[in-house]
Amino acid sequence: DGGITQSPKYLFRKEGQNVTLSCEQNLNHDAMYWYRQDPGQGLRLIYYSQIVNDFQKGDIAEGYSVSREKKESFPLTVTSAQKNPTAFYLCASSLDSESETQYFGPGTRLLVL
């Protein structure tokens, strides 16, 4: 089955630690996105990538970093500079940057110890 997978489902971060959230898709989509979801705030865009080896900052990129070395993969690193990382993180993809329909993974919940 084609789709988007995110791992792990739950992730715990200690103070000062960087953690990486995985996002993989086998839909052959060019564009990929990372969102952060907090209660009552909807989804906020962190980073997006329209093509391999290229990515742009979204609205809340500070404290996060990404890479796009392969079409299928778009990992997100939450760095120690992100002071309030507790949230639900959602990865999405779309066929290309002109196709607005996005397909979402199941999400990763990040908690701070």
Added chain:
Amino acid sequence: GDSVTQMEGPVTLSEEAFLTINCTYTATGYPSLFWYVQYPGEGLQLLLKATKADDKGSNKGFEATYRKETTSFHLEKGSVQVSDSAVYFCALGGSTLGRLYFGRGTQLTVWP
């Protein structure tokens, strides 16, 4: 800039009641409009979409009509079920290629 405003929740209904969740937007040009649904602990699923004025998107008994004159895309269902309990997000395709702008979400709870 591009933005979406949707009805504050939570919304609580009895089974078989009529549902309306309001959504209005601000955008330049002629954006596509979407409704996504999120079940507890899961990612978002596309529920329906409309790409131009007067289009009606529909799926699983839900409908929404793209009204350019009122800049609205209200979600409706004639008879809700307990299984419809979820968070519903309105979104618009923005002026930046590929970007979606989401509303804050509306929590719907349906009681038997």
